[in-house]
Amino acid sequence: MAVIQDIEIRDSAARTAAAAEELQDVQGERMVLNMGPSHPATHGVLRIVLELDGEVITKADPDVGYLHRGDEKIAENMTYTQFIPYTDRLDYLAPLASNVAYALAVEKLLGIHEKLPPRCQYIRVMCCELSRISAHLLGLGAFGMDAGAITIFLLTFTEREKIYNLAEAASGARLTTSYTRIGGLMRDIPPNWCAQVKQFCDEFEVALAEVETLLTRNRIWVDRLRDVGVVSKKMAIDYGLSGPNLRGSGVDWDLRKNQPYLCYQDLEFDIPVGSVGDSYDRYMVRQEEMRQSVRILRQCLQKIPGGWGNEAKKPVNVADGKITLPSKQKVLSSMEELIHQFMLVTEGVNCPPGEIYFGHENPKGELGFYINSKGGGTPYRLKIRSPSFVNLSILGEVLPGCMISDVPVVLGSLDFVMGECDR
Amino acid sequence: MDWNFIIFSVVKVAVVFGVLMTMVAYSVMAERKIAAWIQDRPGPNRVAPPFVKYIPVLGPFLTRIGFFQPLADGLKSFLKEDFTPGGVKKIYFWLAPAVAVVPALMTVAVIPFGSVMGSQKMVIADLNVGILYTFGIVSLGVYGIVLAGYAANSKFPFLGGIRASAQMISYEIAMGMSVIPVLLIAGNLNLSGIITWQATHGWLICYAPISFVIFIVSALAETNRTPFDFAEAEQELAGGYNVEYSSMKFAMFPMGEYAAMLASAGMMVTLFFGGWTLPFWCLDQPAHSLGMGLAHILVFIAKMLFFMVVFIWIRWMVPRFRYDQLMDLGWRRFLPLALANILITAIALWIWS
Numbered sequence: 213m214a215v216i217q218d219i220e221i222r223d224s225a226a227r228t229a230a231a232a233e234e235l236q237d238v239q240g241e242r243m244v245l246n247m248g249p250s251h252p253a254t255h256g257v258l259r260i261v262l263e264l265d266g267e268v269i270t271k272a273d274p275d276v277g278y279l280h281r282g283d284e285k286i287a288e289n290m291t292y293t294q295f296i297p298y299t300d301r302l303d304y305l306a307p308l309a310s311n312v313a314y315a316l317a318v319e320k321l322l323g324i325h326e327k328l329p330p331r332c333q334y335i336r337v338m339c340c341e342l343s344r345i346s347a348h349l350l351g352l353g354a355f356g357m358d359a360g361a362i363t364i365f366l367l368t369f370t371e372r373e374k375i376y377n378l379a380e381a382a383s384g385a386r387l388t389t390s391y392t393r394i395g396g397l398m399r400d401i402p403p404n405w406c407a408q409v410k411q412f413c414d415e416f417e418v419a420l421a422e423v424e425t426l427l428t429r430n431r432i433w434v435d436r437l438r439d440v441g442v443v444s445k446k447m448a449i450d451y452g453l454s455g456p457n458l459r460g461s462g463v464d465w466d467l468r469k470n471q472p473y474l475c476y477q478d479l480e481f482d483i484p485v486g487s488v489g490d491s492y493d494r495y496m497v498r499q500e501e502m503r504q505s506v507r508i509l510r511q512c513l514q515k516i517p518g519g520w521g522n523e524a525k526k527p528v529n530v531a532d533g534k535i536t537l538p539s540k541q542k543v544l545s546s547m548e549e550l551i552h553q554f555m556l557v558t559e560g561v562n563c564p565p566g567e568i569y570f571g572h573e574n575p576k577g578e579l580g581f582y583i584n585s586k587g588g589g590t591p592y593r594l595k596i597r598s599p600s601f602v603n604l605s606i607l608g609e610v611l612p613g614c615m616i617s618d619v620p621v622v623l624g625s626l627d628f629v630m631g632e633c634d635r
Numbered sequence: 636m637d638w639n640f641i642i643f644s645v646v647k648v649a650v651v652f653g654v655l656m657t658m659v660a661y662s663v664m665a666e667r668k669i670a671a672w673i674q675d676r677p678g679p680n681r682v683a684p685p686f687v688k689y690i691p692v693l694g695p696f697l698t699r700i701g702f703f704q705p706l707a708d709g710l711k712s713f714l715k716e717d718f719t720p721g722g723v724k725k726i727y728f729w730l731a732p733a734v735a736v737v738p739a740l741m742t743v744a745v746i747p748f749g750s751v752m753g754s755q756k757m758v759i760a761d762l763n764v765g766i767l768y769t770f771g772i773v774s775l776g777v778y779g780i781v782l783a784g785y786a787a788n789s790k791f792p793f794l795g796g797i798r799a800s801a802q803m804i805s806y807e808i809a810m811g812m813s814v815i816p817v818l819l820i821a822g823n824l825n826l827s828g829i830i831t832w833q834a835t836h837g838w839l840i841c842y843a844p845i846s847f848v849i850f851i852v853s854a855l856a857e858t859n860r861t862p863f864d865f866a867e868a869e870q871e872l873a874g875g876y877n878v879e880y881s882s883m884k885f886a887m888f889p890m891g892e893y894a895a896m897l898a899s900a901g902m903m904v905t906l907f908f909g910g911w912t913l914p915f916w917c918l919d920q921p922a923h924s925l926g927m928g929l930a931h932i933l934v935f936i937a938k939m940l941f942f943m944v945v946f947i948w949i950r951w952m953v954p955r956f957r958y959d960q961l962m963d964l965g966w967r968r969f970l971p972l973a974l975a976n977i978l979i980t981a982i983a984l985w986i987w988s
Binding site for chain 1: 670673674675676790791794797798861862864865868869870871872873951952953954955956957958959960
């Protein structure tokens with residue numbers, strides 16, 4: 213993060229706060245402003261009740277739950293596999309990553325999450341990194357738009373479109389991908405997919421550089437972000453922040469490194485860390501994370517077992533008839549496979565009793581699934597630890613002292629998604 | 636009374652008003668189209684009355700560049716329900732849109748948009764205190780926004796109105812100060828006089844570049860454009876002062892904004908870029924024929940449109956300031972800079988004369 217240091221900044225935010233402090237003695241009336249649930253800057257349905265002294269916020273009370281659908285309760289009434297489409301709707305900016313997170317959680321319960329076929333692992337990592345880029349791009353675009361730089365949004369959406377095309381090529385759906393299955397994937401990637409990913413990586417780096425020229429050293433952008441919404445290291449840990457927001461505050465914690473899963477320990481990548489913990493650091497961390505994701509993607513393209521076309525027919529599913537569906541041909545010709553198919557579809561994957569928690573480094577932070585199983589094909593209780601929900605909890609502490617104009621900046625830099633927050 | 640004067644004045648007012656309003660409408664189109672080009676998308680390209688498709692070549696071309704979009708926009712504004720929310724202060728609520736538009740139109744009255752045509756000077760009112768008049772009138776424009784914010788009886792417009800008033804006092808002083816070197820150099824408050832001076836001595840941008848920088852930034856602030864559109868600030872105040880407005884009353888605000896943009900573009904051209912003059916093809920002398928007179932008007936409009944494009948371009952390229960940052964800019968950077976500029980210009984003039 214050497215880039216940040218050499219920009220000289222005057223902290224107008226600190227001056228604003230000082231001015232507000234001077235005015236403490238002046239008797240003024242506080243105004244309550246209801247920001248949201250439908251407000252352009254709240255990206256969905258976040259409601260923040262602001263108490264204002266002039267334009268300076270004295271108290272902020274985030275109110276979530278407008279998008280509550282009861283996903284956790286729904287999970288109790290269906291098989292493990294049936295819940296996969298619901299994970300698409302958690303973080304709808306990165307459905308592939310949520311799919312992977314959930315599948316890994318159930319696989320951990322089954323005890324097979326480290327025994328997945330290598331090709332499956334690599335494809336999953338590529339999916340995760342693609343959706344990380346996709347989510348960060350939208351975060352960046354919306355962030356820029358909130359700060360008034362509308363063109364950024366269109367630039368980032370051009371790139372996201374390509375990721376959607378990739379998701380469509382792999383899974384058949386652009387948004388509701390449901391690409392993973394318990395113990396593998398819905399299907400192998402198509403033969404030309406890797407070539408498309410490579411092309412995307414090349415084009416994306418150019419586009420990201422273009423966005424950077426518009427923002428990173430733009431004086432207005434820096435002035436707006438610098439020293440706004442400062443989250444100290446201690447605060448970040450106390451509030452349980454995760455993902456880029458935690459790393460923006462200078463905590464070197466990334467589940468991909470600290471609790472490696474899939475094939476991440478075979479890949480080389482760096483974890484960008486901020487220094488101050490303000491909005492600008494979070495912005496820079498995300499920018500760098502996207503570049504690191506491209507780096508991971510390029511390595512995956514080189515190392516993927518079976519090669520781009522998978523001529524060797526390397527499996528993408530666990531070779532266990534009790535977990536993954538057998539091929540249709542086998543089902544029609546063999547008794548055992550027919551029974552497996554029938555049992556998997558009607559009863560679901562038979563999981564052992566017990567409880568597990570699996571945390572996955574999602575674009576927004578640590579997406580965790582806690583599964584309490586009493587055995588059988590249905591979870592007894594499924595709890596989703598959604599990063600956006602936890603990240604938003606800090607609003608009440610960060611916003612006071614900011615001005616109304618800073619609210620979109622802070623919200624944009626925290627980069628939340630309400631589908632996941634309210635689940 | 637001189638009937639000749641009255642008739643020609645009325646004609647000039649009518650023509651200028653018509654041209655200005657057309658330009659306002661097509662500025663909106665230009666804004667959308669340029670924004671689209673900046674953002675790699677086609678922009679408005681399909682609105683057309685039914686008969687247009689029978690015109691070969693030209694019809695599809697006009698449709699594709701969005702030529703009929705302003706007509707559709709205007710019609711839509713007129714036909715929409717004009718909703719007045721409960722609890723508004725009706726007089727101010729009705730007054731505000733008018734107050735937003737009128738000053739912008741009045742500013743144009745003193746700007747010379749051409750030299751002469753026949754015996755008529757191409758300016759509606761050749762005031763000898765043109766600049767003072769302009770600044771006086773332009774300051775009124777903000778009252779439209781403040782009134783709108785105050786009258787709507789709603790919190791977001793209210794904050795927008797407060798921001799507008801805070802913003803105005805920050806940029807306007809710097810703006811006024813920035814023009815003083817121009818007056819010192821040209822030695823004239825009359826805009827026609829300033830243009831005549833520039834025709835002989837060269838454009839004032841070469842003499843007072845700092846003034847121009849301050850003026851163009853202040854002009855952006857004055858017209859409530861990004862990066863200074865705090866009063867509107869869609870992402871912060873959800874539209875600010877115009878939240879409660881609908882129909883044509885709402886459309887008056889953008890109209891006022893674009894008219895103000897045109898007026899400030901005209902002011903910039905007049906003060907710094909030689910008005911209707913060009914330093915070649917004998918275009919820097921008052922016209923002797925109708926054709927030359929027309930050429931002067933076209934030169935003026937071309938220069939003005941250039942600045943419109945600059946305004947639009949800036950809007951789509953940069954983020955928005957925070958409004959305390961504008962005050963910071965206005966009071967702590969531009970005001971001292973403008974004062975120093977005055978001092979240096981005065982000293983330089985004193986030495987050289």
